[in-house]
Each structure stands twice: as C-alpha cells, then as structure tokens.
Amino acid sequence: MAQCEYLNVPKLSACKNDLLLMKRIVESSKKYDDILTLDDSVGRAYEANERIIQFIEKYKGNDKIDEVLLYFSGHGNFENNEFYYVWDDYEKTRKRQTCLGNTEIDGFLRSLNAKLTVKIIDACNSGVPYLKGDSGFDKFLSISKDAFQKCYFLFSSQNDETSGADFQISLFTKSILNSLKNFDEGKGVRYRDIMNYVSDEFDKNGGQTPFFVTQCDNTDVFLEINSEIKNVLCSEILKDSPNTVSELGPSGTPVTLLDLVKKDAEKYVTFEVVRELLEFFRKKLSAEELNPDLKDLYTVEIDEITHLKNVPQIRDIASWIRTKNKETYTQLHLISVPYEEKVPKYPFALRLRSSLFASEEDYKTVTKYREEVDSFSNTLEMPYTGLNVVFKGLLPNLMNVSLCVVPILSRTSVCFFISKIDYKRSGWDGQVMDSFSAKWECKEVPYEQPAIDDVERHAFHKVERYVIDLLKSKFPVKGSEK
Numbered sequence: 001m002a003q004c005e006y007l008n009v010p011k012l013s014a015c016k017n018d019l020l021l022m023k024r025i026v027e028s029s030k031k032y033d034d035i036l037t038l039d040d041s042v043g044r045a046y047e048a049n050e051r052i053i054q055f056i057e058k059y060k061g062n063d064k065i066d067e068v069l070l071y072f073s074g075h076g077n078f079e080n081n082e083f084y085y086v087w088d089d090y091e092k093t094r095k096r097q098t099c100l101g102n103t104e105i106d107g108f109l110r111s112l113n114a115k116l117t118v119k120i121i122d123a124c125n126s127g128v129p130y131l132k133g134d135s136g137f138d139k140f141l142s143i144s145k146d147a148f149q150k151c152y153f154l155f156s157s158q159n160d161e162t163s164g165a166d167f168q169i170s171l172f173t174k175s176i177l178n179s180l181k182n183f184d185e186g187k188g189v190r191y192r193d194i195m196n197y198v199s200d201e202f203d204k205n206g207g208q209t210p211f212f213v214t215q216c217d218n219t220d221v222f223l224e225i226n227s228e229i230k231n232v233l234c235s236e237i238l239k240d241s242p243n244t245v246s247e248l249g250p251s252g253t254p255v256t257l258l259d260l261v262k263k264d265a266e267k268y269v270t271f272e273v274v275r276e277l278l279e280f281f282r283k284k285l286s287a288e289e290l291n292p293d294l295k296d297l298y299t300v301e302i303d304e305i306t307h308l309k310n311v312p313q314i315r316d317i318a319s320w321i322r323t324k325n326k327e328t329y330t331q332l333h334l335i336s337v338p339y340e341e342k343v344p345k346y347p348f349a350l351r352l353r354s355s356l357f358a359s360e361e362d363y364k365t366v367t368k369y370r371e372e373v374d375s376f377s378n379t380l381e382m383p384y385t386g387l388n389v390v391f392k393g394l395l396p397n398l399m400n401v402s403l404c405v406v407p408i409l410s411r412t413s414v415c416f417f418i419s420k421i422d423y424k425r426s427g428w429d430g431q432v433m434d435s436f437s438a439k440w441e442c443k444e445v446p447y448e449q450p451a452i453d454d455v456e457r458h459a460f461h462k463v464e465r466y467v468i469d470l471l472k473s474k475f476p477v478k479g480s481e482k
Contacts, residue, residue: 001038001048001100003074003088007445007454016040017237018073018122018173025177028228032069034058043450045087045098052100056108065114067220070105073170076123085123089454110148116220117148118191122156122172150216152191154198157208164208168237172210175201180225181233188221267412269447271380274414277452278383278407281416284456285389285405291464297398298391298467305386308377311406312435317417318373320442321408329409335374340365380409388421389460391467399423400431401470403463404438414452415444418459420466 002019004012019039026032036055042048059065075086077099084099091098109117156172164171179197183189195212202210223229286302308314321330342363378385386406393400400423408415422437443458445451 001070001072001074001085003040003086005040005043006075006086006088006090007443007451008090008092009075009086012074014168014170015073017169021169021177021232021235021237022071022073022173024232025180025223025229026069026071028226028232029223030226031223040088043088044454045089045100048087048100049104052105052108056111060111063113065112067116067118068109068112068114069118069120070109071120073122073173076121091458115149116216117151118154118222119151120154120176122170148215150220151214152216152220153213154191154195155211155213157210171208172198174238177233177238180223180229183225185225185227185230188224190218191220191222192218194222267446274409274447275383277414277447277449280449281405281407281452281456282384282387284453285387285460288460291468293468293471294391294464297394297471299394301390301392303388303390304384305388305404305406308375308385308406311386312404312419312421312433312438313440314375315373316438316440317406317408318376320417320440321376322373327410328415329378329380330376331379332373333375333377334371336369337372338367338369341368378409382407382409389463391463396429401463401467402433403459405459413444413446415442416455416459417442418455418462420463
C-alpha cells in the first residue's frame with residue numbers, strides 16, 4: 001500500500017516509486033501466491049478497507065498460509081494508543097473514517113492464521129511522531145506483536161523523528177532494497193540480514209533511526225535472489241547520484257524529462273472542463289440528501305451568489321489571495337485606510353539631542369494612509385460567483401444555518417473557500433445571515449472530478465454535522481450519552 005496525493009496534508013511524491021519498486025521485487029521473488037496493491041487510484045479509506053476485506057475473505061479458514069506481508073509507504077499517525085495508516089482523503093476530525101486503523105488491519109491479518117506475519121512501515125508522520133519509550137506506544141507494539149505466532153515489524157523511524165525521503169524514493173525503502181544487492185543469485189536473504197544492513201546504513205548516515213520488533217528465531221527468509229530481482233535493483237533510483245532526474249514509469253523503466261513535462265501538462269485543462277467541473281460541484285450539492293435526524297426539521301435550499309459583495313467577510317478571502325501571492329484569475333480591490341502616527345515636529349533638532357530627553361511637545365500627530373485589500377472580482381466569466389446552501393428550519397424555534405462556497409480559479413487548481421454561516425433573528429419571524437460568523441477555510445484541489453467530489457462531500461457533511469451537534473446540545477435526549 002502507498003498513498004501520495006493527499007488532499008489535506010503534504011503530498012509524498014516519493015511513495016509512488018516506493019510502491020512500484022517494492023511491488024516489482026515481491027512479484028519477481030515468485031514467493032507470494034497472491035498480491036493486493038492499493039495506490040492513489042483507491043483514494044478513499046473506506047474503499048481501501050473494502051478491497052482488503054475482499055482479499056482477506058478469499059483465504060479465511062485456510063490453515064496452510066506460510067506468510068503474509070504488509071508494506072505501507074505514506075503518512076502515519078500514532079494517537080491514543082492506535083496507529084493509523086493515513087489515506088489520501090484524510091481529515092483530522094474524521095481520522096477513523098479517513099485512515100486505516102492498525103487494530104482493524106491486525107484483525108484482518110490475524111484471521112489468516114499465517115505462520116509468519118511481516119509488516120514494513122515506511123511512514124512519514126503527519127505531525128505526530130512514533131514515540132518509542134512512551135508507554136502508550138510500547139503497549140501498542142506489545143499487543144500488536146503478541147497477536148501473531150511469529151512476526152517481524154520494520155518501522156522507518158522512532159522518537160520525535162520523521163521518515164526521510166528525496167524527491168524520488170523514501171530513504172527507508174531505498175535502504176531495504178539496497179540491502180538485497182549484497183547477495184548473489186541463488187542466495188536467500190533473511191529479514192535479519194535486511195535489519196542489520198538498514199541499521200548500519202542509518203547509523204553511518206545519521207538522520208532517522210529505524211527500529212524493529214520481532215517475535216521469531218531470526219532464520220526466516222524474505223526472498224531468494226534471482227535474475228529478475230537483480231534487474232530491479234539496477235534501477236537508477238537506487239543509485240546515490242543526486243543529479244538523477246528520472247522516476248519510474250508503469251513498467252519500472254526510468255521516464256525521460258520529456259515524459260515528466262508531458263505529465264505535468266496534463267494538469268492544464270481547458271476552461272470548458274473547468275466550467276463542467278464547477279457545474280458538477282453544484283449538481284452534487286443539489287443531490288445531497290439530509291441526514292434522517294434532520295429530514296423533518298430542515299429543508300435545504302441552494303441559492304446562487306450573484307455578486308461577491310454579498311459574500312460575508314469577503315476581505316478575508318481577498319487577504320488570502322494577496323498573502324499567498326498565488327496566480328489566480330482575480331483582481332484585488334484596494335482601499336486607502338487612514339491611520340495616525342506620532343512624528344517629531346523638528347526631526348533635525350531631535351537628532352542633535354538624545355530622544356531620551358524628548359517630551360510630548362516635541363512630537364505631533366499626523367494622518368497617513370496605507371493600502372489594504374477590501375475585496376476582489378473574478379477576471380473570467382464564471383458559471384457562478386458562489387453558492388449558498390441554506391439549511392432552513394421548518395419550525396419557528398429553529399435557526400437557519402448555511403454553507404457558503406466561493407471558488408477561486410488558478411491555471412491548474414481550484415480553491416474552494418468554504419464557511420459555515422449562522423443566522424440571527426430580524427423582526428418577528430425573519431432571519432438574516434450573521435456575517436461575522438463566517439470563518440473561511442480553503443480547499444485547493446486539481447481539476448479532477450474525484451477531488452472536487454471529495455470537497456463537496458466534506459463541505460456539506462461538515463455543516464450537516466454542525467447542525468446535528470447544535471440540536472443535540474440545545475435539546476439533549478434524556479438517558480443519552482454525552
């Protein structure tokens with residue numbers, strides 16, 4: 001398994017080659033009877049879980065499985081005594097839904113009752129490091145290890161370290177593969193041989209400190225070297241030249257600079273495609289069905305925002321555009337803002353004597369002006385300026401809540417600015433937006449339908465969850481858990 005194209009945390013381009021090389025080695029070994037590969041084409045955690053379950057179900061009850069190997073390259077997160085394999089659609093507030101939990105994965109592996117279980121985890125942590133020596137992580141390792149007859153767990157880093165990578169391959173995976181070069185054709189390579197090489201390699205070069213957990217006699221063989229494996233190990237990516245600019249294509253051969261440029265050019269779509277994707281976003285919002293808890297309490301209405309002046313706290317979005325200095329199809333509108341500043345009445349005279357002896361009488365207050373962003377406008381004709389999705393209360397004691405979405409276009413991506421907007425009462429039965437409740441977040445994604453689909457789902461269900469939580473806090477059900 002490997003994930004590279006994360007939506008909400010830094011992308012890990014090296015993981016693509018990690019997976020391609022490791023997969024070729026495993027296939028070339030001819031040791032494993034069946035292989036499941038999960039890459040960025042399976043970009044949602046629940047889809048990955050379904051694929052794993054289908055794979056495991058084929059072999060449950062088979063008491064003759066010699067070995068099962070799990071390899072993962074990507075972001076990892078250890079939190080509250082659980083390790084999470086972070087998936088492309090990861091959201092911090094939905095980590096159990098957007099990650100693969102190690103406890104669940106261990107349960108799948110344990111159901112196979114394999115004689116040997118191996119896990120190789122090359123995880124660049126997303127903010128939370130492995131804590132070797134921390135009682136929580138030690139307990140997690142002990143529980144995980146004791147669940148299997150025999151096991152080898154190879155982790156890429158420990159303590160407060162991150163797992164390093166260059167722009168082509170992760171250093172831990174690279175070291176594992178390079179360890180195989182020490183053996184001639186026909187020779188078996190033990191897991192212990194790999195661990196010894198990797199430990200020496202990182203001791204010598206510094207940086208991260210891989211660590212290993214074993215419950216075995218150290219005689220188990222990973223694979224036997226053959227000519228196919230030797231060919232894989234000749235990859236340019238595994239060489240130490242810092243000037244190599246190639247990466248692996250689907251066949252495992254290095255791609256050229258021309259290939260890389262052409263690949264990047266795929267991000268540049270026509271404006272017609274952009275218009276279609278924005279309409280796709282609107283249709284997806286229109287097709288959303290309310291949570292059953294809300295169906296009898298709210299209706300959903302979608303209004304088009306016809307002018308940016310109607311967007312709450314538009315200055316915050318304009319400030320983002322200016323601060324990021326990103327090339328967007330917008331034009332900023334600036335205003336001159338007056339401010340007062342004290343300046344010396346007689347600057348030259350004040351310089352001749354120390355300012356320590358200056359008094360208030362030596363200064364005067366003057367009005368100066370500075371430019372600040374006030375708003376912005378789009379420089380292209382958009383399908384819509386923005387959308388306002390109103391969760392409209394059907395009973396007089398329910399306040400409306402809306403989801404406001406404003407798309408900002410650049411040449412290769414779209415930034416969806418998203419905010420929940422509360423309402424306040426106006427008159428006896430009326431309600432109006434509380435503009436000051438707007439808190440904008442930006443979701444920047446490429447011009448690809450799956451990515452835009454993910455943003456739409458995230459936005460709608462985030463506000464829907466807010467409404468549900470608001471109701472539960474205001475109308476607690478007796479006997480329910482807090």
